[in-house]
Amino acid sequence: MLWPLGGVLPSENEEEEENQDDDEENGDDGEENGDDEESQNNNDDNDDNDDNNQENNEGGNDQPFTLQPGINSDGLQYLWSFSECQGDSTAEMISHKTSLALSGGGEWMVGRWGCGRRISYNGAENFQVNLTPALSGSNFSFAFQYKGDDDYSHPYFVFRNTAENISLRFEIFATMFSFSGFPGLDGRYNANGYMDKAWHQGVLVWNAAGGYWAIYIDGQEMFFQNFSGLGPDFDNLQIGAYAGVIVLDEVSLWNRALSQEEIIALANAHQPFNPQVSREAPPNLTLLHSWNFNEASGHIAHDSVGNINWDLPAGALVYDGLDGKALSFPPIGSVYNLEIPAINTNNFSASWWWQNNAVLPYSGRLHLDFNQGEEKLTSLALDNWQQRLWTERNGEFFQEGHEFLPGDNLWHHLALVYDDYRYRWQLFVDGQLKIDLESLPLPTGAKIDNLSFRSSVNDYKIDNFKLWQGSLSADKVEEEYSTLP
Known part of the structure; x- marks a missing residue:
């Protein structure tokens, strides 16, 4: 007024x-005009954001x-x-x-x-x-x-x-x-x-x-x-x-x-005021590690990019993978740890193929932890029914239903992307963006130096696990999904 x-x-x-x-004078027309004006303002704002x-x-x-x-x-x-x-x-x-x-x-x-x-x-x-x-x-x-x-x-x-x-x-x-x-x-x-x-x-x-x-x-x-x-x-x-x-x-x-x-x-x-706190440009997207688990024999999974050999328990590598062998997780309590050279947490991504190996309608549940020493920085848990992401700063900040991950026994491509500069976490399934949420950044200076893979409830398999420095774009995720081994 x-x-x-x-x-x-x-x-x-x-x-x-x-x-x-x-x-009385404005009646419904006033409300409609207000709604139209507000809608137009919101659309203009969204257009500007899309352009940016x-x-x-x-x-x-x-x-x-x-x-x-x-x-x-x-x-x-x-x-x-x-x-x-x-x-x-x-x-x-x-x-x-x-x-x-x-x-x-x-x-x-x-x-x-x-x-x-x-x-x-x-x-x-x-x-x-x-x-x-x-x-x-x-x-x-x-x-x-x-x-x-x-x-x-x-x-x-x-x-x-x-x-x-x-x-x-x-x-x-x-x-x-x-x-x-x-x-x-x-x-x-x-x-x-x-x-x-x-x-x-x-x-x-x-x-x-x-x-x-x-x-x-x-x-x-x-x-x-x-x-x-x-x-x-x-x-x-x-x-x-x-x-x-x-x-x-x-x-x-x-x-x-x-x-x-x-x-x-x-x-x-739609801009902040100057001066702003400047940051170094984010790293170029770089593939750091890649394991395809297609070893002819033994229990050592070889990293074709970063030369980090993954010493796995006997019987962890099994046939019936996406292409050759895969890494199998027996039900409940299997833990595979992997130490890697420390990588920055400002921007990073991981991609892999996943298959539920349980008899439907049951599902295996993957737990993937990104750690610094004994401190857990981020943890992703997923199965056919729930997907949960936990971070040290936010706690558990998304939990979605099975519509994001098909309830079947087929192979599916997954990609988890963290963009520290835009405060975003993204989860892609079969090349499609399913979850895109904002969150506080991980602690300043934190580095990932080991990964932990766990299973619970029922068994599953993964194949072609890759770890990247930098944030995968939607086009790059689609390329990874479309390019089968």
Whole structure:
């Protein structure tokens, strides 16, 4: 709802009558237009993201990685981009170029770009910082990326002058906003807060010199209020949640008032602010190890690429593989360990062929662990009924049904892909992408130096196991699937 200029609020009765008149006048057409406009905005956003993804993925991940170009904004004074993804501190990127302790609790989550900060209704989970230098009570702007998990998500934002105990507070609900301390508005007012599990950009402009303050969501003006006078300087910012869960990213402050044209341009750019934390380009896709298990005799599986011989128990190599022999896993408790030269966890992939060897409708269950020493970094468990991925940072974060893996006794090609730069895990079955999920990155500096294969419930076989440094592209996975031994 846009309030009239001049700072005079309608009475409650006038407000109700105005809302009723608007509802009667707009009727269903207003709802349809709103839905169409929101759908168009979402489609435009998706088109932009698709263009970016196509550009970044052109030629597969063998090509040099290009970071988002980012936005240079005049007068940007504070920026928290939460790029650390771990620990109890985060670096303010402009005024304080050292890591500052995070006040309150909260958890790391995947953000709009890179990592973000999760804040829930738990009173200990909040983001609070002292601002030195303080924000001017004459002019300042505040921008933030946020994602609400559901209709119950209810974040609050507070600017304080701690010496004079003066504050500005606004809260965002799914269907309303609340204001306290703002001239001209006090209480709750109907408006869409977009708690819809999608990312949105919020902007507050405080322009005492120009005689107004305003709030925008995704470049759209939600509230505009004229007032006269100056506010105090604000030396503290707190962001929390009274209900539900929100994720924050790109918390930004200026000591000037952004224009409406700038705000619209920022919303349409779909880019983070500069400066950004730079990283080395991800490694080119390189096949490190390959075992086809087609040894004529004995129990040593030879690595045709990395020359790592795999000493297996007697009887582990059996005929009836995809092409010749395969590696067989008897039911329940079989464990085959493999030590390898340490590889980085920034980007890696594994591919193999898998066959259920149990009598249907039963299924063998594969457990594949990627370890550093005795520490398990990632574990994939799968059979015809469930596929589960566990990581040290996320715990178990997907569990899917048998529709992702056919319930039969045929050979199927599987590929597990980890892209640390895009915070993605992908699972391909027979060349088709079945699962594509975001997750926090594995611990910085972690390296994989051994693998562990286990079985449970019933038996299965694998063949042509390959380990890659780098992220397999969809085209490369399809090529691996289509090129039979």
